[in-house]
Amino acid sequence: MPTDFQIYLGVGAFLFILGLLCVMTRKNAVSVLMGVELILNSAALNFVVFSRYTTGNLLGQGAALFVIILAAAEAAVALAIFLHIYRTFATAEVDRVNQLRG
Numbered sequence: 001m002p003t004d005f006q007i008y009l010g011v012g013a014f015l016f017i018l019g020l021l022c023v024m025t026r027k028n029a030v031s032v033l034m035g036v037e038l039i040l041n042s043a044a045l046n047f048v049v050f051s052r053y054t055t056g057n058l059l060g061q062g063a064a065l066f067v068i069i070l071a072a073a074e075a076a077v078a079l080a081i082f083l084h085i086y087r088t089f090a091t092a093e094v095d096r097v098n099q100l101r102g
Contacts, residue, residue: 022035
């Protein structure tokens with residue numbers, strides 16, 4: 001019977017693999033961004049789990065808070081870049097955009 005620790009790590013690994021598949025297979029820029037967010041959330045979950053199962057350690061919660069702040073900043077910058085790409089090339093597909101000069 002798996003313990004809570006193993007279940008949480010399994011969920012984190014599942015989120016990471018799902019995010020990695022989303023980043024590698026999707027062509028839409030917003031879908032790629034969602035995959036990156038899943039990867040960051042799996043890392044934050046693993047930080048909290050390892051912090052919970054070690055004694056007297058709150059560094060995992062601090063690292064997870066930093067990951068959440070980093071994900072919010074990354075989403076804002078990425079969406080601004082995607083909007084500029086959409087205005088310039090009239091597409092949201094990452095494969096069709098091969099240059100950013102203009």
